[in-house]
Structure formats: structure tokens, C-alpha cells
Amino acid sequence: MAGQRKLKGMISVRRFGRTCQGRPWLRLAVLIGVAALVLAPLVATGAGSSVCFEAEKGTLSGQMKAGFTVSGGGVTAKMQKDIKEQASGRNYIGVPEDGNAEKTPIAGSCTIQFTAPAKAKYTVYLRAWWLDSCANSFKLKFDALPELEIGQDTTYKSWHWVKLNRPIELDGGAHTLVIKNTEDGALADQFYLTAGGPVPQGKMAPTK
Numbered sequence: 175m176a177g178q179r180k181l182k183g184m185i186s187v188r189r190f191g192r193t194c195q196g197r198p199w200l201r202l203a204v205l206i207g208v209a210a211l212v213l214a215p216l217v218a219t220g221a222g223s224s225v226c227f228e229a230e231k232g233t234l235s236g237q238m239k240a241g242f243t244v245s246g247g248g249v250t251a252k253m254q255k256d257i258k259e260q261a262s263g264r265n266y267i268g269v270p271e272d273g274n275a276e277k278t279p280i281a282g283s284c285t286i287q288f289t290a291p292a293k294a295k296y297t298v299y300l301r302a303w304w305l306d307s308c309a310n311s312f313k314l315k316f317d318a319l320p321e322l323e324i325g326q327d328t329t330y331k332s333w334h335w336v337k338l339n340r341p342i343e344l345d346g347g348a349h350t351l352v353i354k355n356t357e358d359g360a361l362a363d364q365f366y367l368t369a370g371g372p373v374p375q376g377k378m379a380p381t382k
């Protein structure tokens with residue numbers, strides 16, 4: 175029995191060997207074809223058209239400020255330090271908590287010029303820090319498009335990426351983004367617009 179098993183094994187190895195030696199180019203061609211099919215979408219996703227810029231690079235108006243020390247709402251000294259150290263460029267914008275004293279309508283904005291690398295539908299992400307449910311949104315206005323709200327998620331007191339609930343179609347070239355504050359205590363660090371690029375993680379390198 176043991177001898178028969180050994181013999182069967184040898185025959186099968188020899189048969190396999192003949193097949194491989196007969197058409198090695200065919201096996202190589204099939205392997206290259208399969209690899210190309212599997213890798214092509216991954217490579218395309220990795221490249222994409224993306225642009226990243228700092229919120230604080232814009233022109234501020236009204237109550238919108240940059241780089242202020244966040245206070246109130248149970249923010250500790252450790253949190254104040256983390257907000258600054260973990261922000262890209264150690265800077266961010268927002269309306270300080272109680273900046274409007276809840277008496278007058280909040281009025282403040284930041285106008286940023288940026289360049290879209292190509293005509294595409296861009297998914298828009300904002301790296302934000304929210305104090306609480308009364309400080310977790312901004313309004314964004316791209317060029318002459320209607321204002322869109324971003325935020326209202328419930329990740330509080332940590333920098334995180336928030337996605338705009340609809341893509342924005344932009345031509346390649348220069349554009350204007352106006353960030354308007356809707357709630358005091360909300361902070362904006364960076365923007366990342368991408369068509370086919372990866373989902374942002376942590377601080378992103380601003381586009382040069």
C-alpha cells in the first residue's frame with residue numbers, strides 16, 4: 175500500500191512537471207493578466223485627484239478666529255494642549271465658545287482660495303473638533319453653489335474627519351470656499367477634497 179501511494183505521487187509530480195515545462199510563457203502571461211486585473215483598480219484608487227489645505231490659511235472675518243485657546247464647556251488644560259499639538263500646523267479656526275454670548279446671531283467666516291487638480295466630483299472632508307452637540311457644525315459655500323452644512327456628528331473633544339453628505343462637482347483650477355460658523359465652540363483644522371483618493375486618516379500633508 176505504501177509503495178502504491180509513493181508511485182502515485184511520483185506519477186502526479188512528473189505529469190505536473192511536463193505541463194509546466196511545456197508552456198511556461200502561457201502560465202506567466204496568465205499570472206501577469208490576473209495581477210493587472212487585481213491591481214489596476216487599487217492603483218487608480220491610490221492616485222485619484224485630491225487637494226488638501228489648512229482651514230487657517232484663509233481670510234478671517236467677524237468672530238471667526240485662528241489659534242485661540244479653547245476654554246469653557248469642561249475643556250481641561252490637557253485638552254487645550256492636545257487641541258493645539260494635534261492640529262495640523264498647530265493651528266485651526268472657529269468661533270470661541272460663547273463668542274456670541276448667545277445674544278446676537280453668530281457672524282464669522284473664513285474665505286479660502288484653493289486649486290482643484292482636475293474636473294471631477296469631489297468628496298469633501300473636514301478635520302474638525304467639536305465641543306458638544308451645540309458646537310458640531312459649519313456651513314460650507316463653494317464658489318456660487320448653495321451653502322451646505324457639514325457635521326452634526328457626535329464625536330466630541332477629539333480631532334476627526336467629517337464627510338460632507340454630498341459630493342461637489344468642480345472644474346480643474348481656482349476655487350473659493352467660504353466656511354461659515356453656525357455654532358460657537360466648533361473648530362476646523364484642514365480640508366481634504368478627493369475624487370478617487372483614499373479616506374483621510376490623521377493629519378494630512380497640505381498640497382504644495
Ligand SMILES: [Ca+2]
Binds near residue numbers: 308
Ligand atoms: Ca449642533
Ligand SMILES: [Ca+2]
Binds near residue numbers: 228262362364
Ligand atoms: Ca490646521
